[in-house]
Amino acid sequence: MFFRLMYHIVLPVYVVFVIFASISLEKTQNAFFMIVFGLLFIASIFLERIYARLFLFIAASEIISLLLFHFTSQLNWCYSIYIILLSKFLFQVRGAVKGIFLGFGFMVFYTFIRATYSPVNSYSIFGVGSDFLTSIAVVLIIQYIIEMETKKNTLIEEKKREELRHKEEKVELIAEMAAGLAHEIRNPLTIIQGFLQHSKENNYNIQPWHDLIFGEVNRMNKLTVEFLQFSKPDVSQYQAYSIHECLKRVISLTKSNACCLGHQIVYTEYNPDLLVKMDFNKMVQVFVNLINNAVQSMVESGRITIRLFKEGDLAVCEVHDTGVGIEDTDLKKIFNPFFTTKAEGTGLGLPICQKIIQDHWGTIEVSSTPEYGSTFTICLPLETGASHAPDFAKD
Ligand SMILES: Nc1ncnc2c1ncn2[C@@H]1O[C@H](COP(=O)(O)OP(=O)(O)O)[C@@H](O)[C@H]1O
Ligand SMILES: [Mg+2]
Known part of the structure; x- marks a missing residue:
């Protein structure tokens, strides 16, 4: 949600702002190309979502169109666009060292293009130092977010696995209990069945065994009554x-x-x-x-x-x-x-x-x-x- 807000709304708005500022301040010498490169940059950002498989190609197009946009706009404010784009790549290129290299790469491009319209003096040299330090800070902040996100996802995954295991254990327990109950009930049933069969086939008088048979029926009743107490409580x-x-x-x-x-x-x-x-x-x-x-x-x-x-x-x-x-x-x-x-x-x-x-x-x-x-x-x-x-x- 915030990701999309940042790259699909804030970033295009920023590009339009730079276009507007550059024309108003008469910084650009070629407004037409600046607008074309700006639009190309925005289009690349949107295309990346649609054609995820062409990531490398589209990423190259994003960088090149941004460099050309910066070059034609002749405005330092493009720096923020570099930083936003850098943060987007940092989510894809994992690892602090790789991130710092990437950040330095972005800053080198930015510094070179800035040198084409801005005089090289001690102020701008200190500015370069500040830009590089800012890029390191951005890399570290994004790394921190990634780490937190990874930890959170790991915890969620673990919880899911735990729940699944719990469910499996429950199913196992139910199966075990059902088998146990069936086994426990089968014994008295077999005894009663034996008596009934004997009485039917041989006209055997089972009256002396009534107490025993009742005892077995009571036992089955007790088992089922107790078993029912396993019902889930209404929390x-x-x-x-x-x-x-x-x-x-x-x-x-x-x-x-x-x-x-x-x-x-x-x-x-x-x-x-x-x-x-x-x-x-x-x-x-x-x-x-x-x-x-x-x-x-x-x-x-x-x-x-x-x-x-x-x-x-x-x-x-x-x-x-x-x-x-x-x-x-x-x-x-x-x-x-x-x-x-x-x-x-x-x-x-x-x-x-x-x-x-x-x-x-x-x-x-x-x-x-x-x-x-x-x-x-x-x-x-x-x-x-x-x-x-x-x-x-x-x-
Ligand atoms: N206080 C206790 N002292 C000694 N043995 C016990 C005690 N409580 C439970 N048991 C043992 O645990 C077994 C299982 O208990 P229970 O689940 O209540 O089933 P039941 O009482 O029907 O046997 C008992 O048969 C007995 O061997
Ligand atoms: Mg007991």
Whole structure:
């Protein structure tokens, strides 16, 4: 846009200005040729855009017509036209050294032509020095712009590549999850199919197996219900909620079950002012999942400790249990969909937690010592602003 404004509007206007000035000041001795060379110069500038392949030929025509225009106009103001043309070439000829040579070349031509109408004295010799220094400054400024532009383009390219990789990873994950779900559902289906077939062909009474069949149907139901929780959240619906309120809600939902099993939930510290932009119900789901896992990991009566604190511009929440802990080999797999060490497990709890936390621009990490317990740490970016009261009716 600015490029075109400069070369297709400012430059022609400048040429017309010089023509007008040269005629008015009676500097030119051949107004007709000056106008012809001026028009030729402008035409070359426009032709370059149309016939990009003939660049060298057109560039030569631009330079020659400018030299002749300068020669016939007999005006020093042509200097600015040299500089504008030089800046245009500098975008095509990359590199500071090449640029300085080109700039010097332009200045040599300009100085020679100026010498044809201007007396050579100490003033004009100093003028030449100033012209050369100006050309160096122009070259450096254009180099700086080119460098900035290149850096910006590289960043944009990198971002595009990153997005593409992200998309590919997503597609891969979906395929992996679909295959996993199909596999998980096929097992109970095969069992049920076996019973039905047996009952149909051999008139076999499957009544004693009803509970087992129901169990398998329930398992499939649980898998599909949990799987649906991978749905993408509506980010526009996120609101700033107090993470402390969220944890209070989680504790009220999980406390009775934990107490029944002889466990204790301790929420030692809290900071009611930590606000996080979130889908409240999904965040509750994350902590309920973590506490359920913690409860399931504790064979004897144990303790679940929840800590909430601020670290820089992050709200950090730790959920620690005194359960059996996680073996090093399993630690790498626990966020993989369908990884479970439980007979009744689906292996979808933690991947869902991870997905929800990522959808909230946060991170979830785990550390564990086998036999002593595990700690899940969630970091979420803090929000500054007014909090909303959680809408429990949505549950
Ligand atoms: N607090 C914890 N203590 C010990 N192991 C855990 C804990 N949380 C998760 N795990 C391990 O990670 C696995 C995956 O958990 P999850 O995704 O919630 O699926 P599920 O609970 O259905 O097995 C569990 O089977 C268990 O082996
Ligand atoms: Mg679980």
